[in-house]
Structures are given as structure tokens and as C-alpha cells.
Amino acid sequence: MAVELGLWRVDDAPRRIATQAMPLEAKLERLILQDPEILEAKLLLIGSQVPTGYGKFIDILGVDSEGTLHILELKRDRTPREVVAQALDYASWVEALGNEEVRGIFEANHPDRSFDEEFAIRFDGAPVPDELNSSHVMTIVASDLDSSTERIVSYLNRTHGVPINVMIFRYFVDEGHEYLARTWLIDDAVQVLPTPASKRGTRASWNGQDWYVAFGVDGESRSWEDAAAYGFVSAGGADWYSRTLKGLPVGARIFVHVPKRGYVGVGTVLASAKPADEAVLQVNGELRNFRSLNLKAKYVHPEAGEGADSAEYVVPVEWTKQVSLDNALWREGMFANQNSACKLRNQFTIDEVSRHFNLN
Template identity: 65%
Template structure:
């Protein structure tokens, strides 16, 4: 059962402020919509009063940083049986939602806002994870609850592993000031979390089979001006860095990102990754060893007995490049620490292509 919250006003003596009933339960829903952090965790609200495929309307749907769905249902004047049955019914619908479905719900509820930008703004610049709705959780939100509802929820959570809980808000009024205190019925430390989805029904963003992300670490060991001029991307300094670069297939289209700067080029891979000492690039129809080129960086990481730390070179035919100072970046674009990975972010592909003036015909 939830821990009771006590509130005292201290003047010359401590005077307890007794909890009361919130004037309107609908007001609690508006407070959540105005500031989702009232729920205790950061959420991007993707919709409220969202129609389900079964003719009902879910009160609030939220998304957390990991891309998991939070179903929030206000108790209002429902009976214990009704509120629990209703949120479980919503869960049967939510578990079927794929990546595109989540994006569509957000777009319907926020037609003037781009989903990827809203996610990044909400979560301090973090890009949308590849998987949306890998897991979900159910929360009954109430200004007061009866013991029957609490018993049912605790039974489902603790005995059968259903990821359901009750967030209880106590309402206090002290003169012209109003206060809310938040407690969970099932202790968060022991609450069951929804297991990862075993289905493959589209919770992960689809990949077009062609586009890859490449991180080009501009610095002492490599320079973007060299890569732009001679047609290559590179990575090295350890097996972790070169391993993913080696996975780039010939013919792949690469979107090249310089960390902390933005996207600087789009090109097509023309050969496998090779150690810098062995790599050969085609320049003006002539094959030239990479080490013979007048590059400005070392593309070397010294000798080591702890594994392959050499720089690896991948030849690229550029479709479009820009100088480092003209790098393209918008909040919500994809970026991570891998030297290369499949690029599933449609938002990134579209925005970079638009900024570079690339069309399907030119690609």
C-alpha cells in the first residue's frame, strides 16, 4: 500500500495540512499534459484521448528515452473493475503498435511538430532510438484510490508480472496555495517491468537496405579535408573503432557525420576497408597508394601489442560534400559513437538530402 504523505505548515508551531479531494479529476489530466514531469519520469507525450482500434480512447500515451510506451489512465469515477479492465484492454492494443504507428499517433496529435525534433528537445538532444514500443507499462492515475483497486493492481503486478501500477496524487490546500504529493501503490523498486517484446512486428525502425551512418572523427589522426579531397572515410585506433567500418558493403550509401559538428558528406562506398598502409584509391582514373597521397593528418595510431590499432580506409565516391564549417545539423538527427552502422533515421536521411540538394535521381 502507498506510504501516506504528511504536510505541515510551520509558523511558530507546526500545523498539519490535511489532504482533501481534488475539485475536478479532469484537472489532474490537464496538469499532466501541461507538465509530464509531474509523473516523476521524463516522458514525451505522444497523444491524449487516443482512439484505439477497439472503439475506446486511451487517456494519455507517453514515450520515454528508451522508446518504451507508457499508458496512463485516469481513474475518474470508474469502479475498480472498470479502470483496471480498461487499461488492460488498452495494453492489448498498444502491444501491437509498430514504429510507424507511434510516429503516426504523434503526428495526428501534433501536426505542426516533427517527431524526431520533439523527441530530441524533450530528451536533451538524444536521437530517437531505432526501436519504439519494445516494452510498455500501465499506470492508473488517481487523486484517490479505493482498497479494491489497490489490491487488484498489486495482485496483477506482484503475482502475475503485469507491468501495472497506480500513481496516487494527494491534494492539499493551504489558503490560496494548492499542493500535490505523489506516491506509488507498488514500490517502484519492486514493481515488475514489462519484458522486452518478443515480436518483430515493426517496433524497430525499418531500414531501406542502402543507407549507412559513418562517424568521421576529425582531429590529429584524420582530417575531413583529406577525405573530401581524395574520396575516402576512415577509422581506427582500436578494433572497436575499425570493426564496424569494415562492415560497410560496396555500393552502400554513406551519410558522414563529424562528431560535435554535423553531417558533411554523402557518398557511395567503392571498395572494402583496408589498412592505411595497404589501401589504394582511384584518383583521376589512376590507382594510387594511400600512403603516397599528400594528406595532412597521420592516419596512424602507433604500435601496440593489444590488438589492431591501425587506421582503416574505405574508398568513397562523393555525391555531395561541404566544408567542416558548413556541416549540417538539426536537433533530432541521428548520431552515435559507432564508426559505422545502418542508418534507419528517415528524418536524418531526408533533412541531410534536402540540405545538400540531393534528389532520388541524383542518388
């Protein structure tokens, strides 16, 4: 069924505004580059006229908050077979892009901007996901749609699950004002097609050393002043909180983040996690039981209830650098996570913390 989109002016009696041919589809491309939300999906544009590895150019390449790449191809004056084949051809090239290659395309198009910072600004503070290009989507952008394109795209999407769709724009002029209206060819289209990340390096590499640790200081259960003074990190109150902390290996370098404040310390894990009642720390050359220290917080979780592993688990740490909460470091695009501990793959975070704390 052909897609039709109408616009009426209803100041008094309804008056339909006649659609007109878009003066130039290059103008539509410029409008999308100026405001990607014209396409409905919220995207960070990686680049325009992106060269592929075989002498062709993708009109627009973008990424969404989940790390899915979006291939946007303007129909221009090409035949249905040409534009669909071109989109599929580009997808075969994009499918092979790894994490670093995606970042490289952005840097080539925006040499004076940081991908991590721009991603966070675009997506309300969210950091770049560990995986970039774990899936991709093709969108043909058209100011008119013929039955052949409609038939081919619908067949690929609905019958074979190929993530391809058409965004149709209609151009209107009324009393000197120009308007755009849009609609999708397929409302319930297949949106993404996951591909195995292990084949293409879509996941950010890990250096085998650095870990992220979240140190929550809400309430009286935990104090950063204690941790900075005595050399430890901790988490607990339920297995979900302590489980990842228990996975920290001895010798790991940790980057400690206090939620809503920023990064406050970098150190080396000295021993495995133990319940606070059993933990031992080295203080001024002397081994001390954790509970014997002059602590500001209580490190207990009575609200967890019986039957739960509510213990606070403590990991001894030798600090390389630690600062007060007032001097915590935070920049848009830095990594943050709800887990108490996880591998730190975000190179932007590692670089910024290392630079700020003057680490080698």
C-alpha cells in the same frame, strides 16, 4: 497496506494541512498535459484521448527516452475492476503498435511538429531509438486509492510481473494556495515487459541502402579535408572502431557525420575497407597508394599499444556531395552513434540531409 500521504506546514509549530478532494480529475489530466514531469518519469506526450481500434480512448499516451510507451489512465469514478481492466485492454492494443503507427499518433495530435525534433528537445538531444514500443508500461493515475485497486494492481505486478502501477495524488489547499503531492503504490514495481519486436515492426525499417558513418577528427590522426579531397572514410585505433567500418558493403550509400559538428558528406562505397598501408584510391583517374598522398593527418595510432589491431582502415568513396566542417548540417533529432558505421534507419536524418544537399 493503505497508502497515506501527509503534508505539514512548519513555519512555527507543525500544522498538518488537511487533504481535500480534487475538484475535477479532468484538472489533474490538464496539469499532466501541461507538465508531464508531475508523473516523475520524463516523457514526451504522444497524444491525449488517443482512439484505439475498437472505439475506446486512452487518456494519455507517452514515450520515454528508451522508446518505451507509457499508458496513463485516470481512475475517475470507475470501480477498481473497471479501471484495471481498461488499462489492460488498452495495453493489448498498444502492444500491437509498430514504429510508424506510433509516429502517426504523434503526428495526428501534433500536425505542425516533428516527432524526431520534439523527441530530441525533450530528451536533451538524444535521437529517437531505432525501436519504438519494444515494451510498454501502464500507470493508473488516481486522487484516491481503494483497497481493491491496491490489491489487484499489487497482485498483477508482484506475482505475475505485469508492468502496472498506480500514481497517487493528494490535493491540498492552504491559505488560497493549491498543492499536489504524489507517491507510487509500489516503489519497486516491475517497470517494463519486453515484447518481441519482430512480431510488430517496432524497429524502424531500413531501406537496404543507407549507412551511417562517424568520422572523428579529434587530434592529428584523421582529417576531413583529406577525406573530402581524396574520396574516403576511415576509422581505427582498435578493433572496436574498425570492425563496423569493415562491414560497409560495396555500393552502399553513406551519410558521414563528424561528431560535434554535423553531417558533411554523402557518397557511395567503392571498395571494402583495408589498412591504410594497403589501401589504394583512385585520384584524378590514377590509382594511388594511400600513404603516397599528400595527407594532412597521420592515420596512425601509436597509443593503441602492441598486440592490438591499431591500424587505420580506409574505405574508398565516390562523393555525391561533401561540404567543409564549417558548413556541416546538424538539427535536433538527427541520428548520431558511437559506432564507426551502422545501418541508417532514421528517416528524419535521411530526409534532412537529402534536402539540405539537394540529393534526388
